[in-house]
Amino acid sequence: MYLNDMIFTFHRYPQTTAWGIMLGMNLWGTIYNLIYMFGWPHGSGYEAVQFCKQHPEAAWDIFLYCLCGAVGQNFIFLTISRFGSLANTTITTTRKFVSIVVSSLLSGNPLSTKQWGCVIMVFSGLSYQIYLKWRKMQRQQKKRKA
Template sequence: MGIHGVGIRRAMELAFCITGIWSAYIYQGLLQETVSTRRFGLNKERFEHLAFLNLAQSVVCLQWSFIMINIWRKARVARAPWRSYWSAGITNTIGPAMGIEALKYISYPAQVLAKSSKMIPVMLMGTLVYGIKYSYREYLCSLLVAGGVSIFALSKTNSKTINKVANPNAPLGYGLCFLNLVFDGFTNATQDSISARYPKTNAWDMMLGMNLWGTIYNLVFMFGWPQASGYQAVQFCRDNPEAAWDILYYCLCGAIGQNFIFFTISRFGSLTNTTITTTRKFVSIVVSSLLSGNPLSRKQWGSVAMVFSGLSYQIYLKRKKSKRMKRKKKAF
């Protein structure tokens, strides 16, 4: 296959990844908002055990990756051992749980926007813990994102949006999102380290390793003692089958989305994946706002523009830095 043919194939693979990630996670976001805010059954009860979503998704993704590995199994290569995922499994279990829990206190668009500010805790930890110095352009990106999130959080929302949440407590919601970002930062760093040490590890290997440990940790957390909330979550699903179906669809979307994300990382790298997921978050906010009947105010749209301007500039700087490093390697 010539260079032109390879380029077309790569472009088709990238389009395939973008379509898969956007479709899976935009729909999953809508389901997540539905599960966290909908009133189920005759008593109109909310599903309060949102951490159960992480366990359910880990189990479904574990099964999915196991099936894919056995279907596409190749000759034995030096893949990453399962024990290498244990630390990332911890942060990947706690982080998303906090992100989902935040939906009890803030709206889905607010959660998506807050979680877009991942660079802020990463830079803070890099400076305080590792003594890393950042350029003024990187600080400008952080200021745009932080300012956008702050304006969005302080903007007035209509009563319909607030009433969707049982116990509105915005500071707690944004605090949970911040902790979610901190743990996500550790998770991403560990995944990059595993990919660098074991380049033969493919998308499904990583998906299996992460969800194996995630399932173990979540099982202990949800069912580790008699009064654990996992038993109540199961009982709620038995009493309200419609909630169980929403959770199942949510998990299937997560499995499909994870499949595309790990495939994108293995084929195009984490920077391309970041670009795709960042633009997806913006679309998620638009779709959620339109479908929920709660349009954002001009000030809130302005804050969204600030956040994604900062993120887009950050991606541009990373791409520029990546190309510069590649040129240096070729020179040597």
């Protein structure tokens, strides 16, 4: 849905940049969250502020987390715009897989046979899609040369 909204917006407002759209979405998300957290006397935002006052190191960690999210959002956008959504899906899935395997190894909880089967199915599907895209690119290059 998000990508369709971006495409619609680009056609309707061609001067709009992708970063402008991301800024607008994040700004509205922030406004909605602020209203939700601080919009009534017993909102959870007041507790969060009190906690950060008592534990300033937590406020710094929250800031760094938000900063990493913002930088990550830009990398995701750049990956999709330059290499396509398949590359982004492959990168994201690989990152998640490595995270699961490392977590499993470090915690001493090995993956079951069914879990390994699921991992193989996911990467087989991704590998097949990559192969199909590569084959399509090879055909297009042959047509250009001919």
